[in-house]
Amino acid sequence: MKSRILKILEFLVERKGESSFKEISEYLKVNERTVRYDIEKLNEILKSKNIETIENIGKGKLKIQTYEKILFFLEKESLEEISGEIREIVILSKILFLGEINIANLMEDFDLSRSSVKLILKNLKVILEAYNLYLELNPRKGLILTGNEESIRRLQLKILNEYSHGPVNKTLGKEYIYGYIKEYHKNIDGDVIDKYIKIILKNLDKIISDEAYIILKNYIFIMVDRITRNYIIKNTKNNENFYNNTREYYYLKENRKILENYFKIKINTHELIKLTDYFLGSNSYSLTNDFYKNWIEIEILVKEIIKNFGEYTSPVIENDEHLIDGLVNHIKPAIYRIKNRIEFPNSIYEEFYESYENIYIFTKKSLKPMEKYLNMEISNDEIAYIGLHFKGALDRINFNKKEVKNILIICGSGYGTSKLLAQQIKEYYNVNILGTIPYNQFENYKNKNIDLIITTLPEGNLKTSIPVVTIGVILNHKTIGILDKYNLPKYNKKISLTELLEVIEKSTEIKNKKNLLKDIEELFGNILLKDFENKVYNLSDFLDKEGIYLNLEGMSWEESVRTAGEILLKRGSIKKEYISEMINKINIFGPYMVTDDKLALPHSKNDNTVKKTDMVLLTFKENIIFPENTPVKTILAFSSVDGIEHLNALSQFMDLINNYRFLEKIKSGLDSKKIIDLIKKFEFLTKLGKES
Incomplete structure (x- = not known):
């Protein structure tokens, strides 16, 4: 049976046995003639199984009176009669979860010829090799799976994520396949895994999406199963110091006895680090994580992506704090998913593309820097989910919005x-x-x-x-x-915050705009359209010649960071506690603040320790050695009142380094005044380029 016919069956069952040729053709993106042909073939199969066929009730409408029998048929009939594609997935699952396969057994299990089995295995080898996994001949066992343990688990996870139970991804085909896959984990109690995950999340004060929860649960299923079979991760390529000092690692380690005692296994440090990696990569509903590895590249990347999108739509979008914050928190786990080849169980690509084609196209084009950064192509679904953020931003700019249930x-x-x-x-x-x-x-x-x-x-x-x-x-x-139909009260047209401020400014002097904005938002609530543009700050707005100190020497890394902090303190930008916080972050997370250009960017978040956004620049005659033997010759230390105000300035600084040899020019003997002149010239030319 064709995969397309399976989709028709699923489509009809989901609609309780009623649909039309037109609906099915639109769903499958084929013409109605093809649908009619497929339904004829499908009726032949159903008739041979003594199951009521699909009835054409006129005007192109279709109906099955007892569609429940179709579900029974899909669950009970052989794989050959349902789908060759499903058969391949079941065989792939056998290889992955059992670690070996026997051609003779496959011939008997699926009633296939030797040549058919060999053809299937040839197709599956292509999938396996994409993960650097291979089937090798063993005289006693047949074909055995070989390759890196993390790669095996990654492909296992892909299969489980796609076909496991969950409220967001049930379809008949997935239910059918999962009936086979769950046999490999039937002795692993999912309630114990749920207990473990929920204790960790409670300790972290973190709520995650259902998709992220399913991924975590599936990975722990795999981890327990692999350790039980004595397949253990014995080393990791990750920065151990970084992971060992996270709250996630601490609570996973503190509570691992829940799993160890129940399943009678031992979870070593490397297994904990890998599990920590998955928890850090989960998409959070609540708390943001300011200290992801490669944080600086990600925040600057977001600014570049938004700037690109603004060129296709509206430059005003670059100042949208909601968009910046939303994308930073979305793209961090997105990068993790892409690098680890974790796919969304719930696809929105087709629906999004059909509804907002231009936004999808503009988003795809805007994400080129991210693809370059990852050296990987971004999937249609990831593009669509990122596109949702841009859709929200455009709505905030353009939408006329509509009192309370x-x-x-x-x-x-x-x-x-x-x-x-x-x-x-x-x-x-x-x-x-x-x-x-x-x-x-x-x-x-x-x-x-x-x-x-x-x-x-x-x-x-x-x-x-x-x-x-x-x-x-x-x-x-x-x-x-x-x-x-639920009689929800609709809005009248929303009040523009920008227009309201313009009216106020005509009649009075605003002494504290920040407090005024807060009071207006509290007064008008949901009927206020927050289209107010925040000022975008340049690098020279924060970094001036009094904040530049050149050719310093004779310092440890702690002394260099403390010196930068004391300058910020003297400039009235921070409280004294901020200095210790910067140093502590480096002690905890290692040299994650250091780029490949021997540039360190010490900072911390604002725990009521930042008075204003500011930047200071320090250079050194000789390398200063940061933790893990990491050399540094330049420090740009900064404070940020809100975690956003500094981003454009920081993006400009990194642009100067990456594209204009800024650090080399500093080393050539420029004094602080000439450095600021160089920065202002860059800002002028950049603005000129935008306006031309």
Whole structure:
């Protein structure tokens, strides 16, 4: 049976046995003639199994009276009759989870000829080799799987993520395959793994998306299974000092006895580091992590991506704090997913592309720097999820928005997706959104006064007396029509914050704009369109000649950072505690603040220790040795009041280094005045280039 026919069956069952030729052709992106042909073939198969066929009830409409039998058929019939593609996935799973395969056994299990089995294995070898895994002949066992342990687990995880149970990714094909895969882990108690994960998340005060939760649970399934079979990670390429000093590592280590005692295994340091890596890579619903490895490249990368998108749409987008913050927190785990080849279980690509083709195209073009940084192509789904952030930003610029029911949003696709869905709903309806949560947090909201639950999960997943409406992550005319049936009050046109400020400034002098903005937002609430443009600061706004100290010598790395901090303190930019915080961050996380150009960028977050955003530049005659024997000759230390105000200036500084040989020019003997002149010349030419 063709894979396309399987999709038709799934499509009909999901719609309780009713559809049309047109709907199916649009879903499969084929013409109606092809659909008619496929349904004829499908009816022949159903008839041979004494199952009611698909009936053409006129005007292109289709119906199956007892569609439940189709589900039974899909679950019970042989793989050969369902899909060759599914058969290959089951055989691949056998190879991955058992570690060996026997051609004779495959011939018997699947009623295949030797040549057919060899053809399947030839196809699967291509997949395995992409992960540097190989099938080698063993005279006693047949074909055995060889390769790096982390690579084996990565491909196992890909299969489990795609086909395991979860509220966001159930389809008939996946259910069918999972029936086979779960046999390999039938002796591993998932409730124990759930207990372990939830204790860690509670200790971290962290809420993660359902997709991230499934990934973590699946990886722990794999880890326990592999250790039980004596396949153990004995070394890692990761920065051990960085991981050992994270809160994630601490709590994973403190609670590992939960797994060790129940499953009778030992989890070594390298296994803990790999598990920590997955927890750090999980997409958080709540807390942000300011100290990811390669943080500086990521924050500058986000600025470049937003700048590129602004060139296709509106430059105003570059000043959107919500966009910057959202993308920084989205792209950190996205880079982790891409590098580790972790795919979204729940695809939105087709729906997003169909609804917002231009945004998708502009996003794809804007992400070229990220592809260059990763040296990897970004998948359609990752592009679509990032595109959602840009869609939200454009809505904030252009949207005319619409008083109050309590709404709970349950979304399995992640923090950014949930927040953007909430934003879209607020743009149309005057509602009080109690929270945007993953499915695994629903129990915590059952006692709340909820009028309506809006969810992206498939129908039937939520067992509650509260009205539930299922929609997609993209709010289009169809989903708005569905929500309108629940009589949600709509907004009148929103008030523009920019226009309101212009009216106020005509009649009075504003002495404290920050406090005024806060009061306005509290007064107008949801009916206020926050289109106010924040000032974008240049490098010369923070770094001046009094903040430049050249050719210093005779210092340890702690003394050099302390010297930079004392300059910031003298300039009235920080409190004294900030200096110790900078040094502590380096002690904890290692030389993650050092770039390949022997440049260190010491800083810390603002724990009520920053008075204003500022930067100071220090150079040294000889290398200063930072932790892990890392040489440094230049320090740019900075403070930031909000974690955003400094970004454009920092991006300009890195641009000067990477493209204009700035550090070499400093070494050539420039004094502080000439350095500032050089910076201002760069800023002028950059602005000129934008305006031309």
